Amino acid sequence: MSSSPADTTAERSVLITGGNRGIGRCIAEEFLRRGDKVAVTSRSGSGGPEGALTVAADVTDAASLDQAIATAQEAHGPIEVLVANAGITDDQLLLRMNDASFESVIDTNLTGAFRTVSRVIRSMMRAKRGRIVLISSVVGQYGSPGQVNYAASKAGLVGMARSITRELGSRGITANVVAPGYIDTDMTASLSDDLKAKYRDAIPAGRFADPAEVAKVVAFLASEDAAYISGAVIPVDGGLGMGH
Numbered sequence: 001m002s003s004s005p006a007d008t009t010a011e012r013s014v015l016i017t018g019g020n021r022g023i024g025r026c027i028a029e030e031f032l033r034r035g036d037k038v039a040v041t042s043r044s045g046s047g048g049p050e051g052a053l054t055v056a057a058d059v060t061d062a063a064s065l066d067q068a069i070a071t072a073q074e075a076h077g078p079i080e081v082l083v084a085n086a087g088i089t090d091d092q093l094l095l096r097m098n099d100a101s102f103e104s105v106i107d108t109n110l111t112g113a114f115r116t117v118s119r120v121i122r123s124m125m126r127a128k129r130g131r132i133v134l135i136s137s138v139v140g141q142y143g144s145p146g147q148v149n150y151a152a153s154k155a156g157l158v159g160m161a162r163s164i165t166r167e168l169g170s171r172g173i174t175a176n177v178v179a180p181g182y183i184d185t186d187m188t189a190s191l192s193d194d195l196k197a198k199y200r201d202a203i204p205a206g207r208f209a210d211p212a213e214v215a216k217v218v219a220f221l222a223s224e225d226a227a228y229i230s231g232a233v234i235p236v237d238g239g240l241g242m243g244h
């Protein structure tokens with residue numbers, strides 16, 4: 001099977017950080033369904049979906065990422081599609097948020113994405129093709145009380161994708177941001193029922209989303225059909241963030 005840039009059927013080497021649960025796992029399942037070779041990271045080194053290669057990596061630990069990417073590339077070839085999905089929250093009102101909380105959320109969500117992108121970009125440039133999708137959040141542009149650290153990290157991903165686009169847009173590489181709203185995963189499971197009801201009332205769609213609804217958008221942005229979309233922020237938020 002040829003792997004020319006115009007070939008939409010060739011299976012690609014896909015890497016998803018945080019692919020053992022939640023949105024990342026669903027994204028991995030979507031790429032597997034489309035016939036790609038999928039590697040996922042998890043901190044434990046297990047837990048990815050059947051059919052994916054699960055490798056251990058903590059995105060705050062450069063050496064573990066080096067090892068994970070080397071293992072994925074040995075198995076599947078140079079990474080052609082990267083989904084930087086690993087992320088955490090550590091919510092506190094600003095008055096109570098300390099430096100450690102701010103720094104750890106930035107280190108995982110923003111610097112972690114940089115560490116991953118910077119380790120796969122060279123081979124994408126060599127191949128003159130690549131798809132980078134950064135998983136941000138509606139909160140990155142909308143803002144959210146108690147999430148100064150998280151919102152700053154997710155807003156930073158927009159600048160990252162747009163700078164990558166300006167640097168490498170002429171090399172067959174796209175970099176886009178997906179900004180989910182409230183998605184049913186472990187991350188939102190701990191919210192109180194009262195808070196969930198308040199959020200639901202604010203969402204024009206009147207419901208939370210299933211992670212599969214995010215996964216399909218990510219897969220589209222990674223497809224040949226999306227070759228001319230780069231530096232975009234695609235909301236998957238039921239209308240919550242409109243205009244932001």
Ligand SMILES: NC(=O)c1ccc[n+]([C@@H]2O[C@H](COP(=O)([O-])OP(=O)(O)OC[C@H]3O[C@@H](n4cnc5c(N)ncnc54)[C@H](OP(=O)(O)O)[C@@H]3O)[C@@H](O)[C@H]2O)c1
Pocket residue numbers: 017018019020021022023024041042043044057058059060085086087088108135136137138179180181182183184185186187188
């Ligand atoms: N759920 C939502 O409503 C929502 C909304 C907007 C944006 N998002 C974003 O979507 C992404 C996935 O969220 P989710 O809801 O699926 O969260 P989740 O269920 O809590 O899963 C988080 C994933 O990130 C991984 N991760 C966390 N810290 C890591 C680290 N230091 N190194 C490597 N992996 C790490 C976790 O791996 P382990 O299992 O090893 O901990 C896990 O796979 C995040 O970036 C999140 O900010 C979520």
